[in-house]
Amino acid sequence: MKNDLRESKDKKLIQLIIDDRYRIWRHAILLVGFLPVIFCTDEILEYSGPYRYYRLLCVYGSIMAMCYVNMNVLVPRIFFKGRYVRYVVVLFLLVSVFVVLMANLLSAFSTSGRLPPHLVMPDRKMGFYEGTVILVPIILVTTMIKLFQRWMRDNERITELKSITLTMELNELRNQINPHFLFNMLNGIRALLHSDPDKADMVIMKLSEFLRYQLYENNEMKTLLRSEINFLSNFLDLEKLRRDNLTVNVESLAAATVLNHIFLPPNLFTTFVENAVKHSVSISEAASYIRVSIAVDANRLYFSCINSTDPGYIPSDEKNSGLGLANIKRRLELLYGANYTLEITSSGNEYNVKLTIPL
Template sequence: MKKKYIILLHVAFWAVFIISNSVPKFLANNFFSYKHTAPDAVLYFKYLLIEFGYTLILISCFYGSYLFIAPQFFVHKRYVQGIVFMILCMALVILLRYALEYGFFLPVLGFDNYMGHPWPAKRYISNIVLYYFPGNFMYGMAYFFAENWYKNNRRHQELQKEKLSTELAFLRSQVNPHFLFNTINDIYALTYQKSDQAPEALLKLSVMLRYMLRDGNEDFMPLNREVEYLENAIALQRIGAKGVAYINFTQEGYIGDQPVASLLFIAFVENAFKHGVLNEPASPVEIYLHADNLGIIFNVRNKKNKGLKDIRGGIGLSNVQRRLQLIYPDRHQLTVSDSADFYEVNLILKQNEWS
């Protein structure tokens, strides 16, 4: 909350406090000095000024504790200075009360708080130090602790959010080039072979790049846009394999504008392309997507290419697992089945935000 709004809230609180205390006292006309004065607007104005004066003493105690004493004790750990500020604050309150009662209330408003029997200095000071000051002093302390707890908690949440955004951006920056470099190699091969499919492949790549660099930087994208991205990736894979790529992409349910984490599925698909067998009609790469109001099921299954060894290892799947933990911490289930001949990944996203 902006500082000016906080100040306005404080002013509003004290204004309500003054009015709510002055009105009942005025209606009961319980000040001894005004027992024989007829209630009218002038008398209420006097009650209002008196209540304002005594509230000013409360304010001095409260903000003296909140702004000066509490920070010295609990933030800066300057205990001697804290004690000095406490003594100064009590002295200020004593002087302020004396000035109000004998410099304004009595001579200007005709209000005598002691009914003609002023207290001796010792009782006057002890009343403020032992009874008047401690309660309001503790209110200021309590407000200081509450405000600092709120600020620290909010700062912690902002730091966590910033950390999450930074980590997600870093993970996306790793996933995208992984697929991109493989695709560029395929298009280079088509160009080298002077294939008529090279222009079509280049066009699809430009569409994918636009999505990756502009739209894919968003945390969430519509599911139908993600599906379009997968379809282009599959088309590029088929072009690069000269049509000898058996890939089935089955879609069921409602594939609409429901939000899903951007560039989430491509790592599973790209992993199947990279490590799977694509040229056997009897064992195609199976990609399955089902979406409804309960969530999304995404499954990729491929036969292993046992003759292909990637000594560098991949970063795509580990990154997706980390992104799932960050974006869907309690709303996903990822199952990996790694048998001798087949590799299968099954992802369930539960209770998505559109349900």
């Protein structure tokens, strides 16, 4: 909660600095903020009477004029174009001109006869060089403000671009996974049409349920964990209809209330289960198995998929078998960065996938 409040305050502060809607507020803060700082300097407080305020007006007006010339002319037209040496030279010239202008204005007031004699020549008088050295860093503060504004705006653009690119790549990867899954399903149906037409009809009916899921739920950014588990269960049941020697088991170790409240990107587990189906085929038609387990603990989800393997079996589409796995690895990287773990181990007779993702 505290982190959210801090992030909200930081975001509001950043918006105040860079958003055009708050331009008037920024100018007001700059104008009002500089006034007491200048007023409290010895160059103002060592005088009294009307001359103090006349001096304040001259110094304050000159500094504000230099700040706005710097922010609106020098920085965008010289500094941001990479002409840094020219910028420094022009900045010193600008400050020098205004130092001379301030000196003439103050001198005109003192020689007009309106300044008391004891204040004409104060004990401490700022010279041309000292005034220039002091004023240049003050003006450079506005350069830092403009630099910070530009950096934040560029950072926002980069973040937005990354978000758009991420969304496009995720959609592209997901759209590649769906046809890959359907391709394998249709291959299975084609084999059944010759060996067992009745089972082929049943498989086609089941396939219609999958297509319904793909159309109405899979296109969302998030789907319920229960829906994803049901999808995997139906998929494995469908495969079991095609293979009499296959044993499947989908186990959920989370409570029903948890399954109905957890949302996650769709088709995160489909590729692993699909590979388990494809590689669990036995040449000798011996008993094979696929075990899927999903558990939730401490805001993390643990997925496990284990299948039997036959070392002598080579899938017909072995050349393209890495497409789905490469895509799901890339999706996991885009979605979770370094906050997920994926372990894939293979022995002579078993293939094991373990995935852990944050919720």
